[in-house]
Amino acid sequence: MLALGKLLELTLAGREPAEKTQLTVDGVRMRWLSEGALEVRPPEARDNGLDLLLSAGIHGNETAPIELLDRLLHDIARGDLKPRARILFLFGNPEAMRRGERFVEQDVNRLFNGRHELSSGFEALRACELERLAASFFNLPGRERLHYDLHTAIRGSKIEQFALYPWKDGRQHSRRELARLRAAGMEAVLLQNKPSIVFSAYTYDQLGAESFTLELGKARPFGQNQGVNVERLETRLKHIIEGTEPEPEQDTLDGLKLFSVAREIIKHSDSFHLHLPADVENFSELEVGYLLAEDIAQTRWVIEEDGARIIFPNPKVKNGLRAGILIVPASADGLA
Ligand SMILES: O=C(O)CCC(=O)N[C@@H](CCC(=O)O)C(=O)O
Numbered sequence: 403m404l405a406l407g408k409l410l411e412l413t414l415a416g417r418e419p420a421e422k423t424q425l426t427v428d429g430v431r432m433r434w435l436s437e438g439a440l441e442v443r444p445p446e447a448r449d450n451g452l453d454l455l456l457s458a459g460i461h462g463n464e465t466a467p468i469e470l471l472d473r474l475l476h477d478i479a480r481g482d483l484k485p486r487a488r489i490l491f492l493f494g495n496p497e498a499m500r501r502g503e504r505f506v507e508q509d510v511n512r513l514f515n516g517r518h519e520l521s522s523g524f525e526a527l528r529a530c531e532l533e534r535l536a537a538s539f540f541n542l543p544g545r546e547r548l549h550y551d552l553h554t555a556i557r558g559s560k561i562e563q564f565a566l567y568p569w570k571d572g573r574q575h576s577r578r579e580l581a582r583l584r585a586a587g588m589e590a591v592l593l594q595n596k597p598s599i600v601f602s603a604y605t606y607d608q609l610g611a612e613s614f615t616l617e618l619g620k621a622r623p624f625g626q627n628q629g630v631n632v633e634r635l636e637t638r639l640k641h642i643i644e645g646t647e648p649e650p651e652q653d654t655l656d657g658l659k660l661f662s663v664a665r666e667i668i669k670h671s672d673s674f675h676l677h678l679p680a681d682v683e684n685f686s687e688l689e690v691g692y693l694l695a696e697d698i699a700q701t702r703w704v705i706e707e708d709g710a711r712i713i714f715p716n717p718k719v720k721n722g723l724r725a726g727i728l729i730v731p732a733s734a735d736g737l738a
């Protein structure tokens with residue numbers, strides 16, 4: 403296999419490759435751009451006009467998606483997978499990956515869309531670099547732009563695999579993309595309804611890509627991901643990469659559950675207290691009247707919404723950040 407196919411090994415070892423560009427047997431060009439960043443370009447005659455950004459390791463301990471990208475890259479480097487799409491592979495936070503931690507000083511996925519400029523430290527610099535890499539990848543006019551930012555969650559979930567779809571004023575969520583996600587094994591999609599500071603929100607808002615955060619299961623260390631079944635996603639990604647994807651069935655969305663954000667729970671102070679068991683699962687339902695959280699100055703978060711559920715509850719986040727998302731069922735009416 404070509405040395406550049408071993409991007410993960412290079413990244414975990416903190417090494418630069420001796421050769422920055424390599425060609426596979428069938429003329430696919432692999433180019434190392436920076437730590438954890440590799441561009442794959444098919445021969446011009448085979449290029450089908452899709453620019454695909456695949457990122458993982460934005461949180462260093464979320465290893466199933468990192469292993470998935472590693473397998474795809476190996477297949478490309480060996481010539482077993484023959485891309486027709488241009489692809490940018492990104493491992494988001496190499497230092498956190500080496501340490502097996504979500505982040506080192508601060509969460510990279512809270513530093514996009516301008517936030518890194520208000521901060522300092524290597525994670526702020528990395529967020530800036532990831533924005534630059536994504537922006538120069540998505541700078542060719544007239545091409546389809548797609549970004550999947552792959553994650554696993556801190557806790558178990560009543561709905562194992564789901565996507566978060568960013569929001570931009572005046573832009574409608576795409577039914578075709580939802581059907582594609584369904585075909586890739588996603589069981590639910592959270593349709594965001596306000597701007598955000600995560601990576602997928604940056605590529606959606608600033609770079610015009612169809613972008614998603616994908617949650618694939620529970621975070622585990624390298625080599626311990628037998629419980630995370632990414633088979634359907636992996637198959638679909640191979641089809642997308644090779645340009646052999648069957649056109650997804652859009653009419654029914656095949657049972658895909660849609661949710662929208664009712665409220666984001668923001669932790670304002672060290673007095674923040676979340677009234678949920680430590681092992682509560684994502685998508686747990688909460689009754690109307692339930693006191694979900696309390697914070698400084700008698701702030702109380704009481705459930706008012708019918709059908710409310712909680713995702714990503716985390717009382718340990720830094721003050722000012724999201725400590726959970728309260729979601730409610732949504733309809734497919736507003737889709738384009
Ligand atoms: O399990 C958790 O609490 C967090 C899992 C995770 O990392 N999720 C992403 C979602 C990004 C988005 O809102 O699109 C995150 O919190 O960064």
Ligand SMILES: [Zn+2]
Nearest residue numbers: 461464553554
């Ligand atoms: Zn994550």
